Amino acid sequence: MSDGGDEGDDAESDDASAGTTHALRPLRTDLAPVVEAVEATGADAFVAVGDRFDDDLRYLTRFSGPDRPYALVVVPDGASGDDRENGADVGRAVCCAPALFDEQARREFVAGARARGDGEDDDPGDGEDPGDETNAHDGVAREVRTENVGDHAGERAAAAVAELVDGSDTDHTLLVPSSVPHDAAVYLERAGNELSSTDAVTAARARKTDAELDRLRRAQRATAAGMARAETVLADGEAGEDEAGRPVLRWEGAPLTTERLRREVNAALAARGVRDAGNTVIGAGPSAADLHYVGDEPVRPGETVLLDISPRGPDGYYGDMTRTFVVDGDGGWERRAYVAVESARETALAEVEPGVPAKTVHGEAAAELAAYGFDPNAGEGETGFTHGTGHGVGVSLHESPSLTGAGELRPGHVVTVEPGVYGPDVGGVRLEDLVVVTDDGYEILAEYPFGIVPEKRG
Incomplete structure (x- = not known):
């Protein structure tokens, strides 16, 4: 425990000094708490919509590029507790990326979350297909979709929910962050979804890895x-x-x-x-x-x-x-x-x-x-x-x-x-x-x- 004394690091001679670089541990977000929040509330999916200025969405996806709206949809996979203990995936996450950002989204959202066998500090650029959604570190399989990029991100999210949950346009209950944009909420509700605010992302962000x-x-x-x-x-x-x-x-x-x-x-x-x-x-x-x-x-x-x-x-x-x-x-x-x-x-x-x-x-x-x-x-x-x-x-x-x-x-x-x-x-x-x-x-x-x-x- 630090006592907050006056003796400290030399501000001019640490790893933040000009001209020096030190490798940082891979930055990955655990989406399992989001899946758990969906299941605990009896909802069907979690949806977030925003751009690179939306801190909740950037935290969830680690997707740093787009200056235009995109969406994240997370759904449980329906596996039982026994299945999960045996290594089954706990959920699926789809990033509805903007046009021209497909490769970056696959690299940062999908490949960046891949479990690596030689330890957490392995280089995520390991030569594997950045679009391979398997073997995510948190058991939440990830994928990127770029179809219908001309539609509003809220529309694209609604379409992904319909496909991932039950393949139909029947009504769904969606968890959303309190920061969900109004226009995105309108599109989601027009598609027959009921929205419910969740603090799951706020709670996850509060405790740092x-x-x-x-x-x-x-x-x-x-x-x-x-x-x-x-x-x-x-x-x-x-x-x-x-x-x-x-x-x-x-x-x-x-x-x-x-x-x-x-x-x-x-x-x-x-x-x-x-x-x-x-x-x-x-x-x-x-x-x-x-x-x-x-x-x-x-x-x-x-x-x-x-x-x-x-x-x-x-x-x-x-x-x-x-x-x-x-x-x-x-x-x-x-x-x-x-x-x-x-x-x-x-x-x-x-x-x-x-x-x-x-x-x-x-x-x-x-x-x-x-x-x-x-x-x-x-x-x-x-x-x-x-x-x-x-x-x-x-x-x-x-x-x-x-x-x-x-x-x-x-x-x-x-x-x-x-x-x-x-x-x-x-x-x-x-x-x-x-x-x-x-x-x-x-x-x-x-x-x-x-x-x-x-x-x-x-």
Whole structure:
């Protein structure tokens, strides 16, 4: 179990550094829980419709290409429990791919899910037919269909359901994610299907596999490198004045702004093969109290500079880290806020272990901030703690579980721990790390030092 201490990895010398590559474990989604959800509810099939921007569908298919709608249909195969124990398939999954994406879909959706005899790290490009639907790792046989590509993806899904379930157009009950597009739902219902929402995909996404953790670690290490670049720039800055004679931090001969700092961070991220995805949030002074500030403000001595960096890395998995710095501070509000937030972070982390209600982590962090005199239930625009202590991270930057939601923490949950306090007129302080719940506690996916005074990190 990590204790969240200040000793950490060198952000400039790990496997996310520029110019180095390390093999990642094959990324495959287990569709058996979807099959089980269909059977448990007495439904006939599961259907998802979307494109590469639909995180549920991308997670289920690992199909990364299409910018136009496609569909996934999953049905049980009807095998008995005894048959399944003897190796029978548990279900079938059909990807109704768009035109011109047949080969890619067969490679990523079908071949990528094939069980490989020499271990999980085998190369999926093993020379076998990428369209061979047999021997899937989870017992769910996969295939790709490209017929009727001119029809709406919802129509194609309805046709696949009719064929796979009973070969007829009789009414069927379909499980769908809550994110199913309205037009797709209309087509499915017009075909005589009844739709029922399921949280099976949300639950499956919440618990990460080792292959997913590989990607999250790499993204988070790149995030740490971006943070190191920002901290170094701040440490190199010198107090000066702007054209109006107001105090400002100067760097490389010009006033330092949040936009200049953001560009330095994003360049460091790009050098490590991740994309900022518009998620490099940097606020200075009062704008540091804005949770999602991406504008341009001068960086001034004595004011808080809050950096929340959340790039998108391998296969769409995100990193997420926040630190707060002050150059030439006077030890006033910002110092008191920093000490409170650092203590709240440690208190929250101490609660992270399997079986703990997620709300407990938030509650303990809030109570610690209250002990330091900050309002733990402040509303937006008020002074105090204005948000939850954390959220899940995966192929979405915000996903299950939430540390203010229902349910207990389980091994494989990956969550941020990010207490913060804000004063709309003075700034904000937040400290955030990304952790995975382990069998006996937690692991911080990429350590990064703490300290309100910026230091040169390379």
